[in-house]
Amino acid sequence: MNPTETKALLPGLVIEDLSKIRQVGAPLWSPDRRHLLYQLVLADYQADDRHELIILFSLDTASKTTIGPGTAHAWSPDGREFLFETGDGALHIYNVDTTASRFLTRRLDSSYFINHLALHNCIWSPDGQHIAYISADAPIAGPQKREVTVIDDLLYKSKGGRGRPVYADHAKTHIYLVPATGGTPELLTDGHYNEHSITWSPDSRHIAFISNRTDRPDDIQQSDVWKVNTGTKAVTRLTDHTGLAYQPTWSPDGNYIAFLATSGATGTNDSPAEDTHIALLPANGGPFEYMTKSLDRRIEHIRWHPSGRYIYFTAGDRGDTSVYRISIEKPDIEARGTDTQGGDTQSIDTQNTNSQRIEKVLEGPGCISGFCLDARGDGLIFVKSDTNHPAEIFQIRNGYGSARPITQENTAWLAAKNLQPAETFWFDSFDGTRVQGWLIRPAGLEETRKYPLILVIHGGPHNMFGHDFDERMHLLSAAGYAVVYINPRGSHGYGQTFSNGTLNNWGGGDYQDLMAGIDFVLNRNPWLDAEKLGVTGQSYGGYMTNRIITRTTRFKAAVTDGGLSNLVSFAGTSLYHSLMESEFGGRAFDRFDLLWECSPLRNVARATTPTLFLHGETDNEVPFSQAEEMYIALKKKGVPTQLVQYTGEGHGWRPELGPRNKADLNGRMIAWFDQYIMNEP
Known part of the structure; x- marks a missing residue:
């Protein structure tokens, strides 16, 4: 049996694997180039807690030392000490040579x-x-x-x-x-x-x-x-x-x-x-x-090159997040329409009008979530994940050659798993707009069978899906579902005009993009069962899930995670009341008609889809009442529904969601789809 066949026999990601994912990030390179600090986050299911550890890695010996719980903040200029903080806000200084630390202040x-x-x-x-x-x-x-x-x-x-x-x-x-x-x-x-x-x-x-x-x-x-x-x-x-x-x-x-x-x-x-x-x-x-307006992409994580001639930064582009650098002498960038992947005609070209290049230093497929330069500027350390791998830290030395891994925190348990790759696709939406999506096949797929399909919708509304690790996709795949996820208008990574696509029109053009994407995938993959569709999303993705069940009956089950249902009440109860003003162009009380028109609750009488609502009790970003309003309406209509409240939890897939609650949330999502899709006659 060849390695490919052997790999195919391995299981996919299951709920129990969530406790094995080791999250790395926040790299800090010492000025003397000898050491690296990074954060390691471990889920403790027994204590229903998570541990944030500071790791000191020697780049000379490739050895690592766990300093203890806390967060590393900064190196001393000579690289002999670093500043870190414990969970109670106490600031300490650690000496690398003596391995001793001293309290500084709180x-x-x-x-x-x-x-x-x-x-x-x-x-x-x-x-x-x-x-x-x-x-x-x-x-x-x-x-x-x-x-x-x-x-x-x-x-x-x-x-x-x-x-x-x-x-x-x-x-x-x-x-x-x-x-x-x-x-x-x-x-x-x-x-x-x-x-x-x-x-x-x-x-x-x-x-x-x-x-x-x-x-x-x-x-x-x-x-x-x-x-x-x-x-x-x-x-x-x-x-x-x-x-x-x-x-x-x-x-x-x-x-x-x-x-x-x-x-x-x-x-x-x-x-x-x-x-x-x-x-x-x-x-x-x-x-x-x-400096970067003509790049027409969202810029993040800026760093100066030690020479002062360049600024390094990350930008999302069509599902990848890469590292670029720009010269401060000739900053203008021209985004040309090079259609190298059969997709977006606004893809980035790094040649500017002055024939001086903005360099793409590191690129995908994958998402780079953080990076740091060394003191001389000829090396780079970065954090990168892709569809099948949680984030790890890599290093490029002496220029920009091939990257070598610094951490392999997830290598061992991943070796015993068979995670399905994400296949990217492009399609023309209802008005000719080019839209990108991804399809993950169910684990152990047999193309002679028909498989159900789950649509997963991102939050924001201006987030971006792409070549990043998302355990939801793999949990669904291992449970026997194909998974499709799409960057509809409103997503970043495709230019400002595309990002503006939801302004004054939540659930309008982006809804049509999602439906066009579903049709495209079903037409291209005859092994998918068009009669067994499910939909889920978190935050704005939860809003879109609520919106979808009031506009179509094609989905057999829905799971709304922290979603919005009534934009009028949301504007008066959310911590983000400014979001409604920014998205809808003015004070909420001057836009009530438009906010109500875009609210899923307005058309809830049309909903027949069995829907599960998952929500944090202390969510002030999307208040719990948003789930209650939708749940009560469906319950009174006789639509199969359930409301699950997570005590003490806030919003989203953030650190406050304890390991047990996160496992419970994912387990309930899969069980709901199994009940109303997989087990449907």
């Missing part, structure tokens, strides 16, 4: 939600003398601790979830400075605003940061770049623009600050349609320049 978090890209980071000064960090004021008693709650602000809720308060404490986050040798922390910024996402100037005299200092920061989602002098504590505003700013990083020569930015007049603290782009700002303030 940092506090606020439960006030700023935005989804805010960094409460801790960084070491370039001269090695100080640690700057973000910390909240002394905790203010939250409303949940009072018998009578008085609310007079807009962002009075927190993100919620395990161990997190349901209501915001409204403590403000500020910048503190403490000597690296220890001592009393010094407050650098104060006032009634939050500071976050800090970066040192190369001369260690200033810290740049992000702050929303509008007169109504709860309501107006706008932010700018500021800086503070670490000696005089004088604060200077560096930008004054319409839009949001994120994650500034100072250039090595000190002349510029690069940051991510949007320019829309109506912002949102979560899931914006507008793609972020790199902005280049003179360090002393003044007009800044957008």
Whole structure:
């Protein structure tokens, strides 16, 4: 028997395998190039908990040491020590040579939600003398601790979830400075605003940061770049623009600050349609320049090359997330229509009008979720996953040759599994728009049989599916289902026009894209059973699942995970009330008719599909009432339905969802499909 035949006999991913997945990320390369720090997250099913461990990896000996639970923040400039934080907010410094650590200070978090890209980071000064960090004021008693709650602000809720308060404490986050040798922390910024996402100037005299200092920061989602002098504590505003700013990083020569930015007049603290782009700002303030607008892709994870000549960044493109670099001397990029995969005619070409290339340094298939450069800039360490492999860390040395694996945390258990590959396809939607999707076959497929098909829908609505590891797909495949997932209009990775495709029209063109994709797959794969279809999705994917069951009866079963049902009530109860304003172009009370028109609940009387609702009890992003409204309506109609509430859980596939609850959620999803699809006469 050849290796391929042997592999085919192995089982696919099952619920018990969820406890074996080891998540790696957050790499930090030491300045002396000798060591790597990374995060390792393990699921503990017995304790129903997860452990976040700091791993110290020697690049010289390929040996690794578990430092203990916590989060690594920064290396000292000489590479001999690093700063890390334990779960109680205590900051420590670990000495690599002596293996001893010392307590530095304690940092506090606020439960006030700023935005989804805010960094409460801790960084070491370039001269090695100080640690700057973000910390909240002394905790203010939250409303949940009072018998009578008085609310007079807009962002009075927190993100919620395990161990997190349901209501915001409204403590403000500020910048503190403490000597690296220890001592009393010094407050650098104060006032009634939050500071976050800090970066040192190369001369260690200033810290740049992000702050929303509008007169109504709860309501107006706008932010700018500021800086503070670490000696005089004088604060200077560096930008004054319409839009949001994120994650500034100072250039090595000190002349510029690069940051991510949007320019829309109506912002949102979560899931914006507008793609972020790199902005280049003179360090002393003044007009800044957008560098990557013509790339027409969403930019993330920016890093300066040590020479200061380039900025490295990640961008999603048609299901892959790759690393690029751009010269700050000639930043304009031209996106040309090179149709190399028979797909999107807006695929990225890296040749600009000045004949200077923007290089794609690392590319797919796969998704790169983080990277770091070495101190000389001729090597790169990155985190990458693909459809059949959870994320691992890789290294490229001495230029950009082949990558070698640093971690193989999931290699052993994957060797005993047969995970099905994802086959990508393109199709023309109802209006001729080219749309991309993927199909995963059921494990052990026999093409003489007919198989049911499950449509999985992503959240956002501006997320992007692609060549990334998603256990849901493999669990369904192992259970005997084919799985299709599609990037309908609204998804990022296909240009700003495509990303804008859901604005003022949730569940419109994207619904038609999904249905056209289902028809395309069924027509091309005769082994699929068109009479046995299921649908599921999380967050906006849950919204679309609810929308689908009110518009068609072609699906035999549906599972809604943390989904929206009533956009009118969502606009008044969600932590993300700004999302409705950003997506629908104004205040919710001026858009109630449109919000109701796009609400699944409006047409719930048409629904006949057996539907399971899965939802976190303390979900403030998509409140539990969204599931209740849909569930009650279906129950009164006599449609088979069930509502499952996860006590203390927040929103989505995030760390607060404990291992047992995550296993339970997936198990219930499969059991529901088995009952109403697989076992249907």
